[in-house]
Amino acid sequence: MTAYLIRNVSPVGGEPTDLLIRDGVVAEVGAGLSADDATVIDATGLVALPGLVDLHTHLREPGREDAETVESGSRAAALGGYTAVCAMANTSPVADTAGVVEQVWRLGREAGLVDVQPIGAVTVGLAGERLAELGAMADSAARVRIFSDDGHCVADPRLMRRALEYVKAFDGVIAQHAEEPRLTEGAQMHEGEVSTRLGLTGWPAVAEEAIIARDVLLAEHVGSRLHVCHVSTAGSVEVLRHAKARGVRVTAEVTPHHLLLTDERAESYDPVFKVNPPLRTAADVDALRAALAEGVIDVIATDHAPHAVEDKECEWAYARPGMLGLETALSIALDVLGPRWDLIAERMSRVPARIAGLTGHGLDPAPGVPANLTLVDPAARRVIEPAELASRSRNTPYARMTLTGRIVATFLRGEPTVLDGKAVK
Amino acid sequence: MIRHLLSGADLDADTATLVLDTAAEMATVAGREVKKLPALRGRTVVNLFYEDSTRTRISFEAAAKRLSADVINFSAKGSSVTKGESLKDTALTLQAMGADAVVVRHPASGAPHRLADWVDGSVVNAGDGTHEHPTQALLDAYTMRSRLGRLAGLHVAIVGDVLHSRVARSNVLLLSTLGAKVTLVGPPTLIPVDISPALAPGIDVSYDLDTVLPNVDVVMMLRVQRERMSDSYFPSAREYARRYGLDGPRMRRLPEHAIVMHPGPMNRGMEITPEVADSPRSTIVEQVANGVSVRMAVLYLLLGGSNR
Ligand SMILES: [Zn+2]
Numbered sequence: 001m002t003a004y005l006i007r008n009v010s011p012v013g014g015e016p017t018d019l020l021i022r023d024g025v026v027a028e029v030g031a032g033l034s035a036d037d038a039t040v041i042d043a044t045g046l047v048a049l050p051g052l053v054d055l056h057t058h059l060r061e062p063g064r065e066d067a068e069t070v071e072s073g074s075r076a077a078a079l080g081g082y083t084a085v086c087a088m089a090n091t092s093p094v095a096d097t098a099g100v101v102e103q104v105w106r107l108g109r110e111a112g113l114v115d116v117q118p119i120g121a122v123t124v125g126l127a128g129e130r131l132a133e134l135g136a137m138a139d140s141a142a143r144v145r146i147f148s149d150d151g152h153c154v155a156d157p158r159l160m161r162r163a164l165e166y167v168k169a170f171d172g173v174i175a176q177h178a179e180e181p182r183l184t185e186g187a188q189m190h191e192g193e194v195s196t197r198l199g200l201t202g203w204p205a206v207a208e209e210a211i212i213a214r215d216v217l218l219a220e221h222v223g224s225r226l227h228v229c230h231v232s233t234a235g236s237v238e239v240l241r242h243a244k245a246r247g248v249r250v251t252a253e254v255t256p257h258h259l260l261l262t263d264e265r266a267e268s269y270d271p272v273f274k275v276n277p278p279l280r281t282a283a284d285v286d287a288l289r290a291a292l293a294e295g296v297i298d299v300i301a302t303d304h305a306p307h308a309v310e311d312k313e314c315e316w317a318y319a320r321p322g323m324l325g326l327e328t329a330l331s332i333a334l335d336v337l338g339p340r341w342d343l344i345a346e347r348m349s350r351v352p353a354r355i356a357g358l359t360g361h362g363l364d365p366a367p368g369v370p371a372n373l374t375l376v377d378p379a380a381r382r383v384i385e386p387a388e389l390a391s392r393s394r395n396t397p398y399a400r401m402t403l404t405g406r407i408v409a410t411f412l413r414g415e416p417t418v419l420d421g422k423a424v425k
Numbered sequence: 426m427i428r429h430l431l432s433g434a435d436l437d438a439d440t441a442t443l444v445l446d447t448a449a450e451m452a453t454v455a456g457r458e459v460k461k462l463p464a465l466r467g468r469t470v471v472n473l474f475y476e477d478s479t480r481t482r483i484s485f486e487a488a489a490k491r492l493s494a495d496v497i498n499f500s501a502k503g504s505s506v507t508k509g510e511s512l513k514d515t516a517l518t519l520q521a522m523g524a525d526a527v528v529v530r531h532p533a534s535g536a537p538h539r540l541a542d543w544v545d546g547s548v549v550n551a552g553d554g555t556h557e558h559p560t561q562a563l564l565d566a567y568t569m570r571s572r573l574g575r576l577a578g579l580h581v582a583i584v585g586d587v588l589h590s591r592v593a594r595s596n597v598l599l600l601s602t603l604g605a606k607v608t609l610v611g612p613p614t615l616i617p618v619d620i621s622p623a624l625a626p627g628i629d630v631s632y633d634l635d636t637v638l639p640n641v642d643v644v645m646m647l648r649v650q651r652e653r654m655s656d657s658y659f660p661s662a663r664e665y666a667r668r669y670g671l672d673g674p675r676m677r678r679l680p681e682h683a684i685v686m687h688p689g690p691m692n693r694g695m696e697i698t699p700e701v702a703d704s705p706r707s708t709i710v711e712q713v714a715n716g717v718s719v720r721m722a723v724l725y726l727l728l729g730g731s732n733r
Pocket residue numbers: 150151152177229230276277
């Protein structure tokens with residue numbers, strides 16, 4: 001194993017220092033370190049964050065390898081500063097058995113760019129009818145702890161209650177895609193002024209809020225852990241605030257795009273802005289930002305959703321919902337939160353690692369800690385060119401936008417996956 | 426002049442008035458023995474219809490032919506290729522054929538906007554999903570102006586399924602631009618959320634047709650699809666007709682001079698009774714004839730006439 005000496009880097013909340021990485025862990029932290037066998041990286045002006053952890057990534061493998069693979073998605077993640085991603089279960093076949101989650105987990109290990117932690121489906125085939133073998137997935141080599149039917153809501157309240165109860169046996173958490181399906185039939189975008197003008201069927205905020213309200217009450221009743229995926233409305237924030245005040249064991253995530261973009265983007269009818277839940281209003285964006293800063297929303301998760309060109313370059317109504325996120329998330333967070341590195345580390349690394357039970361991740365560099373970390377140049381600016389992304393898909397809503405902040409290096413257990421802003425393998 | 430006509434919002438008051446004035450000139454052609462102008466000779470107009478609408482297609486076809494354009498009718502309905510691929514591929518085909526204008530009808534809102542990104546010629550929206558149908562609004566405005574002599578200051582009630590109506594959206598935008606006052610009437614389930622200011626500020630909404638009728642110059646009845654009943658937008662056809670249908674007694678609540686419009690095709694007995702549809706106040710037949718003149722004006726102005 002090679003040793004790396006990172007010189008003059010700013011850790012979160014601290015003065016510039018040196019970090020020596022050896023044998024996969026942080027060996028020493030301090031000024032003026034030296035090691036003859038180490039590769040030296042001059043990190044003057046760079047910030048060292050604990051490696052980012054994404055609770056919500058779609059890797060598309062198995063089934064849609066034309067849109068993304070575990071390997072291409074892992075590379076995009078590493079370039080975005082991530083050292084671990086949780087892979088959603090809505091693949092084809094669905095990740096609803098020990099076999100499929102182990103396959104995804106193994107592919108992640110082979111790629112070796114980030115830790116790929118599979119999420120298991122809550123119900124067989126995401127059909128919302130009967131529980132998948134949650135225990136078998138938990139006991140598998142993949143050691144699944146998060147379960148989600150993401151893309152679909154577990155709409156049946158009795159089934160949701162059972163799922164919440166059942167996973168207590170192995171400290172699991174149910175991550176809910178909160179969307180009352182009867183209120184969103186045919187929905188194409190946020191229901192409001194813009195949908196009225198564009199003649200696109202609306203997805204009302206209450207369809208999300210009603211499910212979150214129901215689920216926090218269920219979680220409270222059975223004393224279980226609930227995680228709410230991609231919260232998108234001001235009303236949802238209020239429901240979460242209320243639930244947390246009551247001591248409900250609920251956590252929530254928000255995506256970069258819901259923190260930055262509004263439903264007015266749909267005016268172009270360009271489906272790159274079509275996503276589920278949809279982009280909301282400026283008032284919702286403001287409420288989400290405030291909730292994230294306060295901690296009512298616990299984490300930023302990308303909901304990285306790659307799609308092949310033919311699924312996006314078409315009429316709005318026929319396009320698949322979803323946006324790329326892994327390679328741009330940190331820049332959006334920096335834009336939204338400002339250079340509040342402790343808050344960014346909390347929302348994008350420490351807390352998501354805790355929710356997912358990824359004990360080796362989300363740790364600030366200290367002697368003995370696994371060297372999962374990312375070095376950021378906070379001042380660099382870059383223009384997003386879709387063709388240059390590592391993802392196999394091109395559906396970024398930030399095309400040709402200038403974003404601030406660049407990932408210079410990412411280390412996974414002491415080995416660089418990204419150096420000088422380029423993927424190592 | 427604008428390059429595409431995708432929305433009623435593409436037209437400012439001057440441009441819209443220019444279209445209506447030009448349509449009035451075009452109407453004189455219809456009265457001639459040889460109903461043809463050489464204005465668009467050598468130009469190609471493609472009618473690209475992803476949805477059946479014989480009357481709209483024929484109206485555009487007649488308009489283009491009266492201007493001596495070459496017309497290609499392309500019915501894309503029923504082609505089972507991946508929908509997205511087919512629109513972009515079709516755009517590339519039209520491009521290769523050198524289409525000067527593409528008249529597009531499509532079941533997806535915004536499809537003409539997408540097409541306009543992919544072709545060099547002018548795109549005319551002939552109805553997209555539940556979004557807009559701007560030439561219908563122009564012909565409605567033309568009809569009102571011919572009957573009532575003006576548009577500014579008119580009070581127009583648009584009645585029925587506003588939520589799913591592209592005709593209503595385009596009319597609201599255009600009539601507001603031209604200084605008319607609009608009141609939308611229907612059951613609350615069929616009036617879109619945030620309609621004002623989404624479309625235009627100052628739009629009134631009423632759920633009570635009877636109180637609105639005595640104060641309007643124009644009442645425009647929209648087609649109501651019976652399928653909406655099974656989706657619980659309203660309880661029954663009978664209840665709908667009783668509360669929001671225009672029958673003889675209701676028509677007599679209108680001021681003497683007021684006219685009754687309908688974009689067709691009508692559900693006689695649902696939103697409108699035969700007595701009303703066939704009365705002298707009804708402009709339904711004129712609307713069809715005016716449609717050709719208005720579409721001639723639109724194609725003529727978009728394609729720059731013979732000057733280009
Ligand atoms: Zn989701």
